[in-house]
Amino acid sequence: MRNKSWTLGLLGLFLIICCVMVQFLASTLKIDQLVQQMVQSGVQQKPYKHVVLIAQELDNPFWRTVEKGASEAAARLGMKIDYWGPIRINPAEQTNLLEKSITTKPDALLVQGIKEAQYDLLISKAIDQGIPVITLDADEPASRRLTYVGTDNREAGRRMGELVLEAASEKGRIGVIIGSELAENQQQRLEGFRSALAKAPLFEIIDIRSSNISRIQAAKHTEAMLKQYPAIQTMVGFSSLDAAGIVEGVKAVHREGIAVFGFDDIEATRQGIAQGTIRASVVQQPQEIGAQSVHMLDAYFHQNTLPAQQYTGTYILDMSNLSDQASTPTP
CATH class of the missing domain: 3.40.50.2300 (Response regulator)
Known part of the structure; x- marks a missing residue:
């Protein structure tokens, strides 16, 4: 009788241990699945x-x-x-x-x-x-x-030169405002512009000044340039604020008939084109x-x-x- 009780006790203990082991394995498998999900989620959500x-x-x-x-x-x-x-x-x-x-x-x-x-x-x-x-x-x-x-800045400058040649008569004296003397893109636009004018020897760049990409500076330089060189017939700006500043400078010296060309598309340039004070603008993207x-x-x-x-x-x-x-x- 006593042996039977020991046997039943040992069997019960064995069953309890088996249940604990099953629960432990189930928990381990669940943890492994969660880790895998986290790893996969991390792979799918790589940082920018x-x-x-x-x-x-x-x-x-x-x-x-x-x-x-x-x-x-x-x-x-x-x-x-x-x-x-x-x-x-x-x-x-x-x-x-x-x-x-x-x-x-x-x-x-x-x-x-x-x-x-x-x-x-x-x-x-x-x-x-x-x-x-x-x-x-x-x-x-x-x-x-x-x-x-x-932008291919030399090509953009060349297109500007063609615009000026198409709009002007057989000869012309030109004043130029560039955004910065240090900016490579401004110098390249100027190079392209000169290459177009080289085909028309009666056209001449009289003066070149820098606005430092400032509308106010473009206006001041235009005013000074037109006072110093009254023979100028065309003004060209190579940065976005230059054309609008040029128009203000032209008004300050009460000059009429000056052909103004600009660069890029801003509201002030659009207004100038609509009002006839700016002929055209070369626009980047x-x-x-x-x-x-x-x-x-x-x-x-x-x-x-x-x-x-x-x-x-x-x-x-x-x-x-x-x-x-x-x-x-x-x-």
């Missing part, structure tokens, strides 16, 4: 690639539109854009921001080219740390940047520049070879198509 976009001027309409195009494309391609830039145009501050951005170790950099040795060295520093760099708006061809995305730069990064991240340049187009805005084209803020 962090991209820093450094503008020439933080609140410049052109660069805000570049940012818009870049951010919209980034949202579709699994990237996040951080937008930096100096309050006012300042190449030294742009250089400082590039150096600072490298220390944050982003996945990529989108920057405007600046023609100076220190800037090239910083681009090389980023590349050495595995941070790809693409230049926008103005190139840095001597650097190790991956590619340039933006900044939103496309931002979007294309992000697509180039995506191609690079997928091990694709990039072209040396990715040019975006321009078009001519004048009275004939003013109502057809939507206004796009640009510099």
